[in-house]
Amino acid sequence: MIDASARLSLLTPEQVPIHFELASLGARTAALLLDLLFMGAALIVYALAVGWLADLVGDRVQALGGPFLLLGLFAIFNFYFVVGELRGQGRTPGKRLVGIRVVARDGGPLSAGLVLARNLTRDFEIYLPIQVLVAGDSVAALGPPWLRGLCFAWLGLVCLFPLLNRHRARLGDLLAGTLVVEQPTATLLPDLTAEAGADPDAAAQAGYRFTDAQLDVYGIHELQVLEQVLRQPPEQQDTALLDSICAKVRRKIEWPPDDAVNDPRAFLLAFYAAQRHRLEHELLMGRRRARKRR
């Protein structure tokens, strides 16, 4: 399933949903260009190697160079992506560098049939339109103008297909039932409550004690927005932003105005810890408060 924020959601055999971000078209284009570059390099290296070997073995066998060249070039041209995706579990060298990969839409394994289906169409989807762009004249000799127009329209449609659907799928992706997603890379960040002191009593020692009534003002959404702000690395901390949030929270929860706060970040951390404790406790009791009351 694809949701509105371009995330692919799969159900593992353990019945737990996991998520992948769809790769952006920019990343895919970059990966394609890199792969074409590698493929071009492979073609040139192969051609040079065959030529060198043919020179080495002498005239009698030299005639074999031609067929070997042609077959090898055909194989590289048509099967570079197939072999790359099969070997790299959906990651050709270009995709690996950009950090994207191919997955089956239903979460199944990347079988050979699937990889073939999404790559045998490449000739048609990518190389042919490039050919038309580079040497349009030779294709223009195809037939009557209406037929040419039809061909151009069809090629244009095929070429621009990823722009036209929310799966950002190529024609080959549709045919194989695959999607290109970002390689997930999240690192485990330290728990913010550890910074504030794991239990509310420690927060209280820092001089802040919140009542249940004060903690019932905000909901889960606000807590997680606060988490995002607090998680920004120290060099990117926006003190003005922290100040304004701090002031707003204090006004909302009716914190005594005469009680001065020296360090807004420390105050917010303490508030975060107490608030999360309260909300998680409520969650255990089966009360999920998604948003603030007012």
Added chain:
Amino acid sequence: MSAFTLGSVAFRLEREEHWRELEALVVRVERGGVHTLSTSELARLPQLYRGAVSALSVARAISLDQGLVRYLDALCARAYLVVYAPRRPALQALGDFFSHRFPALVWNLRRPLLLAIALLFAGAVAGTVLTLDDPARFDTFVDAAYAQERGPDATRDELRAVLYDSEEATSLGSFASYLFTHNAKIGLTAFVVGLAACIPALLLMFINGLTLGAFLAIHLQRGLALDLLAWLSPHGVTELLAVCLCGAAGVQIGAAVLFPGRHRRLDGLARAGRDAATVAAGAMALFFIAALLEGFFRQLVQAMPVRFAVAALTAAGWSAYFLLLGRRAARTLPR
């Protein structure tokens, strides 16, 4: 307000070590493949994965720490792709492909295949009749570059010379590999264009038939029909079968678009596309064999009976392969 530590923090502290262990294993597999793991690590991987997945599901229920849930989601996604990746030795997979999967898929594809063959023959008959009627039509049916010196104005001797032409053995390899790449490309096109509701794939079959028929007609007029068939059939049986296979594969994906049946159109297309692409890839092997026959055998052997014998042999071989082996293998194919 109670004094105990946060449940979600305790939960994380208990399991964090295992997550980090799993992450390290996953990173190693992603970098260097599964062979980089030792036996004990390999056994540990699914255990750790299951632990992480269940932790993810618990964390979603009890933890409001977004950083934690995001991390677990990503970790499980990566581990899932590693744990449930298919892994078979390449050679074994290749052997299985030709002994089971390919013939079985072709057997399942028999109806569109018969349709493609029928269209090819219909095209051939139409091409023959039309060209006999008016030889000038030959130029319509056959591309000038392909026809070369053969045509409605060619004499009997000129046509005969092409059929019994033997080139120098040294250039035959180039010729064969040219034939292979050329034909394989046509096959791939026939497969892909099927996506447009079958029509282009069917049309391609018919047009190929027309070309064949046009050639047959000009040879018929000069009493060379049998010679042409002898020249054509040793490789033609394999080559035309491969073209028809690609066409049938194209028809299959077109049919999935047109008649989705019980499935969603997108799912049906994906299902048909995988099988069809497998068949098209298998057809590449047929093209390769055909090119060898065309490039070497046809140029080296001139005797008509031998040429026909080879044609009969290939026809019998493919029939047995697809009809007998394919039918049996299709029963074991997981649906």
